Amino acid sequence: MTENRRPSDSKRPESRELLLEVTGLQKAYGKKQALSNVTLSLQAGTSFGFLGPNGAGKSTTMKILTGIVKADRGSVSLFGRDITNDIDAVSKYIGYVPQEITLYEKLSAYDNLEFFGQAYGVHGNELKRRIQEILEKTGLIDRARDEVQTFSGGMKRRINIAAAMLHRPKLLILDEPTVGIDPQSRNHIFEMIRELNKDGVTIIYSTHYMEEVEVLCDQVAIMDQGTVKASGSLGELLEQYGRKSIYLEAAGLTAPPVDPQVTQTRKEGSGWILDTEHVAGVMQRLLGTAARSQWDVKQLEVVRPSLESVFLTVTGTALRD
Numbered sequence: 001m002t003e004n005r006r007p008s009d010s011k012r013p014e015s016r017e018l019l020l021e022v023t024g025l026q027k028a029y030g031k032k033q034a035l036s037n038v039t040l041s042l043q044a045g046t047s048f049g050f051l052g053p054n055g056a057g058k059s060t061t062m063k064i065l066t067g068i069v070k071a072d073r074g075s076v077s078l079f080g081r082d083i084t085n086d087i088d089a090v091s092k093y094i095g096y097v098p099q100e101i102t103l104y105e106k107l108s109a110y111d112n113l114e115f116f117g118q119a120y121g122v123h124g125n126e127l128k129r130r131i132q133e134i135l136e137k138t139g140l141i142d143r144a145r146d147e148v149q150t151f152s153g154g155m156k157r158r159i160n161i162a163a164a165m166l167h168r169p170k171l172l173i174l175d176e177p178t179v180g181i182d183p184q185s186r187n188h189i190f191e192m193i194r195e196l197n198k199d200g201v202t203i204i205y206s207t208h209y210m211e212e213v214e215v216l217c218d219q220v221a222i223m224d225q226g227t228v229k230a231s232g233s234l235g236e237l238l239e240q241y242g243r244k245s246i247y248l249e250a251a252g253l254t255a256p257p258v259d260p261q262v263t264q265t266r267k268e269g270s271g272w273i274l275d276t277e278h279v280a281g282v283m284q285r286l287l288g289t290a291a292r293s294q295w296d297v298k299q300l301e302v303v304r305p306s307l308e309s310v311f312l313t314v315t316g317t318a319l320r321d
Contacts, residue, residue: 016043019171019202020065025074027060034060036226038074042204042219044170047197049217050206051311057226058206059099062173065204066096079170092121095169099176101156102163105149109140109159112148113166120167127166134162137195139188154185161189165196172196173204178212190216210307220307222314229314234307241313242305246274246283251296257289271299 018041025038035057042048050058063069065076067087075082081089103112110131117127135141138158148156157177164172174193178186193216197203205216213220214234221231230237248257249271256265256272261282264275276282279302290297 016045018042019044019046019079021077022061022065023075023077025061025064025076026072027057027064027069028072034226035064035071038223038226038228040221040228040231042202044202045197045200046219047193047203047205047217048219048221049213050204050221050223051208051210051213051307052223053208056208056223058223059175060226061223062096062175062204062206066094066173067091068096092167093170095164095167095172097161097164097172097174097177099179101160103148103156103159106147108145108147109135109151110144112159113163116163117166122167130166130168134165137165137192138162152182152185154181154188157181158185158188158192161192165192169201171202171204175206176208177205178207178209210311214307222311224315224317230310237310238305238307241310242307243275243309243313244277244279244305245303246276246279246286247299247301247303248272248274248286249297249299250290251298253295257286259285273303 020040020042022038022040025035027033027035038057038061050061052058060069064071065078067083071084075084077083079090079093083090104115107115113131113134114127117123117130122130131144132141135144138161140155140158140162143151143155148159151159161174161177172193177189181189190212193203193205203216205212207213218233219231220234220237222229222237230241232240247268249269253272256262256274259274259276259282261278262274262276266273274282283300283302286300289295290300
């Protein structure tokens with residue numbers, strides 16, 4: 001009943017420089033309101049997750065941060081500079097990995113990286129060193145001279161990320177980087193992100209996979225229908241919005257026990273999940289009932305709050321594709 005996830009309290013210093021401040025972002029495409037009053041802030045060195053379904057506004061927000069799209073209203077301060085109308089002032093510090101693969105299929109991995117490195121202003125021996133380092137990090141050094149069109153989807157994703165890392169960005173923005181990839185490439189990407197973040201690179205990571213946020217991110221913003229529904233550290237969100245529950249499994253128990261402080265019950269596996277804000281009291285009464293009724297208890301434990309329950313509480317619906 002427990003899950004492995006990144007600790008909610010990282011071991012980095014508590015006081016960090018404010019890297020990003022977004023205030024009141026609005027964006028519409030025709031009659032469709034893509035963003036509505038998006039406001040959030042981000043400290044340097046954070047691994048920040050945008051969690052939400054497709055169409056929530058994550059990609060639009062990221063494109064505004066990189067200058068690809070201009071907001072209708074609102075302001076963005078990045079690295080202490082107001083970039084609403086001057087993204088060029090800080091663009092050299094940003095690496096952006098779009099959801100779409102942006103590679104030249106008939107060029108080799110090396111030639112693609114050489115092209116994008118030069119576009120980022122990296123040249124000569126420095127570029128050669130960076131390409132070598134990046135290919136080693138992606139695990140594709142042995143495929144450096146192969147045409148990208150021969151690569152799997154996951155390998156293309158890795159090179160796509162590599163292209164955004166050549167100029168050593170201080171902020172790396174990744175939009176759904178693991179969609180449709182194999183487990184090996186997914187693990188490579190996770191390891192790359194962890195290493196970059198460990199080295200001080202600030203990460204903004206967009207996904208609709210909750211488990212990715214749980215293992216990679218220490219700060220989270222939940223987006224839906226163009227607004228930020230909740231944001232904070234993973235620990236804070238779990239504490240504030242996560243359901244507190246007990247799991248009970250006992251042989252022959254065909255219905256969940258009734259308790260005045262249990263707000264909801266649901267079947268899970270061979271047992272029952274009991275939602276309650278009064279875990280200690282309910283647990284104590286369950287133990288007493290089990291003893292008196294001589295239940296053959298197989299499992300009785302507190303269930304750790306999940307990000308899924310946070311999302312459900314904040315948005316009123318389960319996460320959808």
